[in-house]
Amino acid sequence: MIEFDCRLARPDFKLDVAFSAGQGVTALFGPSGSGKSTVIRLIAGLERPDDGRIVADDAVLADTAAGIVLPPHRRRIGLVFQDAQLFPHLSVRANLTYGRWFTPRRERAVPFDDVVQVLGIDRLLDRRPATLSGGERQRVAIGRALLASPRLLLMDEPLASLDDARKREILPFIEHLRDAFRIPIVYVSHAVDEVARLAGHVVRLEAGRVAAAGPASEILAPTSLSTASRFEAVSILTATVERYDPAFAVTILDHPAGRIILPGHLGGTAMEPTPTGLGPGSPATSQAGAMTGKPTDRTASSPPGALVRLSIRATNVTLAVGRPSNLSIRTALTGTVVHIATDDGPFALATIALRGGDRLTAYITRLAAAELGLDTGDEVHALIKAVSLDERMVPGLQIPSE
Amino acid sequence: MPELTPEEWTAVALSLRIAAVATLASLPFAIAVAHLLARRDFPGKTLVDGLVHLPLVLPPVVTGYLLLLLFGKRGPLGAFLADFGIVFSFRWTGAALACAVMGFPLMVRAIRLSFEAVDRRLEAAAGTLGAGPFAVFATVTLPLALPGVLVGAILCFAKALGEFGATITFVSNIPGETQTLSAAIYTFTQIPGGDAGALRLTVVAVVIALGALVLSEWLQRRASRRVAVYA
Numbered sequence: 001m002i003e004f005d006c007r008l009a010r011p012d013f014k015l016d017v018a019f020s021a022g023q024g025v026t027a028l029f030g031p032s033g034s035g036k037s038t039v040i041r042l043i044a045g046l047e048r049p050d051d052g053r054i055v056a057d058d059a060v061l062a063d064t065a066a067g068i069v070l071p072p073h074r075r076r077i078g079l080v081f082q083d084a085q086l087f088p089h090l091s092v093r094a095n096l097t098y099g100r101w102f103t104p105r106r107e108r109a110v111p112f113d114d115v116v117q118v119l120g121i122d123r124l125l126d127r128r129p130a131t132l133s134g135g136e137r138q139r140v141a142i143g144r145a146l147l148a149s150p151r152l153l154l155m156d157e158p159l160a161s162l163d164d165a166r167k168r169e170i171l172p173f174i175e176h177l178r179d180a181f182r183i184p185i186v187y188v189s190h191a192v193d194e195v196a197r198l199a200g201h202v203v204r205l206e207a208g209r210v211a212a213a214g215p216a217s218e219i220l221a222p223t224s225l226s227t228a229s230r231f232e233a234v235s236i237l238t239a240t241v242e243r244y245d246p247a248f249a250v251t252i253l254d255h256p257a258g259r260i261i262l263p264g265h266l267g268g269t270a271m272e273p274t275p276t277g278l279g280p281g282s283p284a285t286s287q288a289g290a291m292t293g294k295p296t297d298r299t300a301s302s303p304p305g306a307l308v309r310l311s312i313r314a315t316n317v318t319l320a321v322g323r324p325s326n327l328s329i330r331t332a333l334t335g336t337v338v339h340i341a342t343d344d345g346p347f348a349l350a351t352i353a354l355r356g357g358d359r360l361t362a363y364i365t366r367l368a369a370a371e372l373g374l375d376t377g378d379e380v381h382a383l384i385k386a387v388s389l390d391e392r393m394v395p396g397l398q399i400p401s402e
Numbered sequence: 403m404p405e406l407t408p409e410e411w412t413a414v415a416l417s418l419r420i421a422a423v424a425t426l427a428s429l430p431f432a433i434a435v436a437h438l439l440a441r442r443d444f445p446g447k448t449l450v451d452g453l454v455h456l457p458l459v460l461p462p463v464v465t466g467y468l469l470l471l472l473f474g475k476r477g478p479l480g481a482f483l484a485d486f487g488i489v490f491s492f493r494w495t496g497a498a499l500a501c502a503v504m505g506f507p508l509m510v511r512a513i514r515l516s517f518e519a520v521d522r523r524l525e526a527a528a529g530t531l532g533a534g535p536f537a538v539f540a541t542v543t544l545p546l547a548l549p550g551v552l553v554g555a556i557l558c559f560a561k562a563l564g565e566f567g568a569t570i571t572f573v574s575n576i577p578g579e580t581q582t583l584s585a586a587i588y589t590f591t592q593i594p595g596g597d598a599g600a601l602r603l604t605v606v607a608v609v610i611a612l613g614a615l616v617l618s619e620w621l622q623r624r625a626s627r628r629v630a631v632y633a
Contacts, residue, residue, distance in 0.1 A: 044530050072529035073537075079530040085523050089545045098541075102532025148531045 001184065002152055006042050006052030006062075015039070015208040025178050025185045027199035027216070029192075034205040036188040040156045043186070044079045045072035057151045073102065078150030078183075082157045084137040086129035092140050093125040099148025109149045110181060118176055119143045135166035139173060146181065153185045159194060167194075174198060192232045196220055196311035220311075221351070221361050230347070233314040235360045241306045250386065253308065256356025257333035260310065261386040310389065317362035318383040319350060321372055331384040335360065337376055342366050350374065352382055406602055412578055413586035414606055420494060420582060421562035424501035425509075425555050432509040432554060437539065439510070440517035457568075458507040466571025469500055473572075496573035497580045501565045505558030512557055516550020517543060549625040556618040563610060583607055 005018035015035045019026075028036045041047040043054060043061070051064040056077065062069045078099075086095050096115070100108060116122045119139045129137060138158055145153055158174070159167045175198060178185060189195050195202060195216065202219035204212045212219050217236040237260075239253035244265040253260040324332065335354035342348045348369040352360045360382050364374075374380070406414070438444075439451060457465045473480040473490045480491060490496035520543050528538045544551070566584040573580040575589060587603045590596030 044526075046526050046529070071534075072526070073532050073534045075530075076532065077530060079527070081523065081527065085521075085527040087524060087528070087542060098528070098533075099531035102534075102537065144531065 002043070002054070002056045002186070004039065004043065004052075004054050006039075006049040006054065008038065008042070008047070008050050008052075013038075013208060017205065017208065017210055019203045019210055019213050021184060021186055021201060021203075023182070023184050024200040025187050025198045026201040026203065027195040028186060028188045028203050028205060029190065029195050029199075029219070030205035030211070031190060033207075035208040036190075036205055037156055038208075039205070040079070040154050040186070040188055043152070043154055044077050045070060045075050059151065076103075076107075076148065076151050078145030078148055078153040080138070080141050080145050080153070080155045080158045083161050084129070084134075084141040086132075086137055086140055086144070088129050090129075091125070092121065092127050092129065092132070095129065095140055095144050096121075096125075096147055098144060103149050107149055110146050110183075112147060114180070115143045115146050118180055119173055133166070134162050135169045138162065138166075138170055142173070142177065146177070146183070150183060153183050155185060155187045157188050157190070159189075159191070171197060192220060192234055193311065196234050196236055197309070217359065221314075221359065230315060230363055231313065233349075233361060233363070234311040235314065235317075235358070237310045237312060237354070237358045237360065238307055239310060241304050241308060243304050253310075255333065255354070255358070257335055257354035257358070257382075259331065260333070260384070261330045262310075262389055263386055312360065312384060312389065314349070314361040314363045316384060316388040317360060318385075319352075319362050319364055319368075319372070319374070320381045320383055321374070321378065323381060324383065327383070329383045329385055331386060332381040333360065333384070334379065334381055337374060337378045337380055339376060340369060340374060342369070348374075350380075352380060354382070406606070407599070409577060410586065410599060410603060410606075413581050413583050413603065414610075416494060416578070416581065417563055417583040418610070420498045420501055421559050423495075424498040424505060424562040425559045427498070428502040428506055428509065428558065429551075429555055432506060432513055432558075433544075433551065436510045436513035436517055436554075437543070440514045454510050455507045457504050462504065462565070462567025463571050465503060466500060466568035469496075469503065469568065469572040473499065490573070492573050492576060492580065494573075494579055497569050497582060498562075500568040500572045501562035502558075504565050504568050505561040508561055509554040509558040512554030513547065513551050516547040516553075519550070520546045549622050552618065552621050552625055556614060556621075560611065560614055563607075563614075583610075 001020070001022055003020045006015065008015040013033075013035070015038055017035060017039055028039055030036055038047060042049055042052075043056075045061065048069055049062060049064060053063045053065070054061040055063075056075075059076075060066070060068055060070075061075050061077070086092075087098065090098070097112070116125070119142060121136065121139050121143060124132060124136055124140065129140070132140065142155075142158070155174070159170055162170065171194070174185075174187075178198065187195070187198055199216050202212075202214065202216045203210055204219050220234050220236065237255060239255040239260050242252045242254040242259075244251050249264065251262045251265050253262060318329070320332070333354050335352040337350055338353045338359075339351040340348055341351075346365055346367075348364050348366045350362045350364060350369070352362065354360050362382060368374075435450070435454060439447065439454075460468075470491070471477050473483070473496065475481070475484065475489075475491050480489075483490070488495075490499050524542055524546070525538050528542045533541060563582075564584060565582070566588070569580065569582060570585055570588075575581050575585045577586075581589070583603055583606065587600050587607070590600035590603070
């Protein structure tokens with residue numbers, strides 16, 4: 001649990017941000033220069049607020065009114081840097097155990113073996129950081145931060161310096177971490193895919209201020225018709241695994257609004273079945289065995305009935321009035337138009353309340369909206385091409401060719 | 403090659419002892435000053451920096467004379483330290499002090515550069531892992547700067563072996579007490595028939611210098627292999 005409320009003025013930059021974050025992953029999301037990294041540095045104690053208050057787990061880290069600003073080493077806040085920052089003169093093992101030297105014995109809550117197992121770094125322990133790949137380094141850096149048993153784990157664009165393949169290698173580990181250890185994570189990113197996949201709660205920053213904060217499914221929904229944000233807008237749907245169809249190598253998901261087809265089949269890191277699992281403090285980690293993590297489950301196949309979270313880009317949704325036929329698209333979700341935003345530009349942004357409650361947004365042209373006569377209250381079918389869903393970004397999905 | 407006389411051996415051994423003591427005794431101070439200059443901003447930093455570098459630009463004889471004024475029997479520091487039984491003037495310890503002062507700027511420069519080359523984000527990482535300022539220094543900064551510290555120490559040692567002007571001005575040229583290798587060679591050149599002795603000691607000086615260079619190269623390579631940087 002963290003409460004943050006700080007102001008900072010620099011000649012070229014002003015920050016005035018307040019938010020709170022609970023269990024699970026809270027994403028700080030926004031364009032570069034919006035102040036995400038500064039917030040992280042303020043929490044870690046690497047930067048001093050002009051005035052403000054930061055409280056983590058009932059410990060006051062900074063309170064300028066009371067004259068308190070703790071130095072980084074007294075805060076017990078873990079920080080994973082963009083580029084690992086492993087100690088080059090120490091072995092992987094010594095890097096991992098570095099923080100333990102400074103953690104009082106009774107506060108060492110994170111077992112070494114569990115971290116090594118969850119992160120899959122057991123075979124790297126005697127190596128030097130210089131001999132590791134970028135993805136391995138980042139995993140060790142995450143482990144090192146965790147093993148100091150922090151109150152809070154900060155991750156400052158931990159995947160930004162990695163290529164797509166390495167990103168896909170690390171994401172499941174971060175996901176597993178979120179579910180296996182009861183340490184809240186504040187995750188900084190400007191990549192909407194990562195945020196949609198990991199975070200339950202999102203704080204959107206713009207120019208040093210909080211533009212919006214709330215559940216990921218609300219905050220990641222598009223807010224404007226501007227061209228720049230068009231490709232960033234995603235909706236998040238929660239669906240149940242119905243079955244895997246080996247004949248066509250697709251997974252069929254069940255959603256109250258209709259069937260969703262996904263390429264590939266699901267592995268084991270899908271979320272534990274939870275009510276909706278999206279809000280902060282959702283009990284995704286409260287299942288039995290949370291601390292031990294059961295990393296070996298990673299390769300097991302996820303059973304029918306498991307919940308998965310899908311992020312669907314608003315630009316990939318087609319709207320149809322009346323049930324379409326003779327289309328290659330197999331996924332058609334039914335719902336009601338609740339809002340259509342337009343301006344003088346080419347686009348219209350439709351928000352659809354799907355049957356079952358999830359909200360889906362779709363970018364269409366203003367022309368299409370006019371010619372269809374689309375209006376609030378209309379019943380529509382939202383069509384989603386299965387091939388446009390990035391199955392690599394769905395937790396636990398195993399791509400058939402790999 | 404003719405054998406060295408006992409007096410010549412004494413001069414060689416004395417030189418090595420003075421250089422070693424000068425280097426080892428000033429190393430902790432050099433590390434502290436270098437760290438201060440590399441990592442802290444404080445009022446008067448330029449002045450400290452200038453004072454440290456002064457022996458590098460002053461004529462050695464001037465440095466030696468200043469030491470004589472300060473640490474001589476009637477000098478303010480010399481009189482104070484004499485109360486504690488520490489005497490520098492006309493002793494080999496004084497020669498070590500002169501050598502340390504002359505080698506200090508070289509040592510501080512090398513160590514400061516290597517401190518500045520240590521990535522501050524690594525120090526920040528250590529801080530977030532719970533390490534206080536001293537622990538960060540001892541476990542991250544110093545080990546990573548070790549090759550530079552070794553270079554600084556060897557530079558100081560080499561400078562101390564060759565020091566002449568400040569030493570002879572401060573503690574004179576007393577055989578067996580303050581007559582170093584350089585001073586002994588100088589003495590040989592001042593007396594008729596001293597050429598052979600001067601030549602013998604010159605050969606020794608060359609051998610020691612070469613040996614120090616080879617040793618420093620070897621130590622550095624070992625240290626930088628341990629402190630492997632990211633590929």
